[in-house]
Amino acid sequence: MLSTALLKGPEKWELLGLLARLAMLKPRSLASVSVQTWIDQHARHERVHQLLLASARTLTYSGNLELISMEPFLTQLQLSLKRPVRYIDGGWQTLVTGLRRTAEQAGVHLHPGTRVEAVLQNDGRVRGIELSDGRFYEARAVVLATEPADVTRLVDDPLLKQRLTRLTPVVVACLDVALQSLPRPDRPVSLDLDQPRFYSAQSLFAHVAPAGGAVLHAVRYLDPTAPGDAREHERELEALLDLAQPGWRALAVKRFFLPHMQVTGATPTAGSKGLAGRPEPRVEHIGGLYLAGDWVGQEGYLADASFASAHQAARLLLTDLTGQQQAATGRSGPELAA
Ligand SMILES: Cc1cc2nc3c(=O)[nH]c(=O)nc-3n(C[C@H](O)[C@H](O)[C@H](O)COP(=O)(O)OP(=O)(O)OC[C@H]3O[C@@H](n4cnc5c(N)ncnc54)[C@H](O)[C@@H]3O)c2cc1C
The missing domain is CATH 3.90.660.10 (Polyamine Oxidase; Chain A, domain 2)
Structure with missing residues (x-):
């Protein structure tokens, strides 16, 4: 930055000062402030203003900086200041292949290319899933790791639909x-x-x-x-x-x-208090239904949020099922928590 001809001396000092300040701020403290508002209020030089807006777009992928909260921008900026962005050899396929191998080694049965048609419910609890080829799997718990629009198609529930259609991707x-x-x-x-x-x-x-x-x-x-x-x-x-x-x-x-x-699947907006405005991993009004994805939970942005919410959903699911098992048998049982 010090050697760039794009910025004049005072612009460089202003940018350095703002970056130092942004590096120290707690992302959650600016959850209700939009990126556009913060940058408009703090960047005095036009070039610095432009550079910060362009950096915010690149880090958040958002084309509407009036809408998006400072929280995801700060989260991503602070991550990139700590560790430079890494591109992966082989692209995203390397991640997918690695995840698949790890899941299979842990005993997960994968059914690639199989679509879930519906999540079936009974008396406010999930009872299983139906596949597009007509097969039915009974289940006491289901984790949906799709986009919000897929969840509203798979789960017949007006309240959930109302909540998820409010999200802006x-x-x-x-x-x-x-x-x-x-x-x-x-x-x-x-x-x-x-x-x-x-x-x-x-x-x-x-x-x-x-x-x-x-x-x-x-x-x-x-x-x-x-x-x-x-x-x-x-x-x-x-x-x-x-x-x-x-x-x-x-x-x-x-x-x-x-x-x-x-x-x-969800822009963390300033109007909905940033990451806190995203849906929680446990769907409280439908027993046994959990959500995971980059639009779920209060932790992380993009793929980090997918992993964080998947982890939370798994922990909640195990806690809930263990509790149900204990209530049914009247004794503590470590089987499900293992
Ligand atoms: C151009 C671009 C660049 C990006 N760069 C980055 C980056 O650098 N870093 C980063 O962290 N993130 C990045 N992201 C975001 C990242 O790709 C997403 O956050 C991540 O892929 C979300 O993963 P996910 O598993 O939660 O959801 P998804 O990847 O959306 O996966 C959902 C899956 O559910 C499946 N599905 C849907 N309906 C059904 C059904 N009925 N039955 C069965 N399966 C179903 C879909 O086929 C899909 O495979 C980028 C995104 C884009 C578009």
């Missing part, structure tokens, strides 16, 4: 491109200060392309309350790549444009 448009070679390896990342766009040459940070090849990822942060025109977003992302990697079009071997990708 964070959404982006993505342009992913595979190239024969990278025109400008000296331009690994572009943070757009004027428009809600970001680009990175991911293959410079991790093994995600064959030797000599390259993978570019460009993202446009969308406002979920006014999603806009997908074709226009694609053109904006192409234009960003034209600037960052001139000549990329002639080198492209594959491209995917994903106009509406959900990043997380």
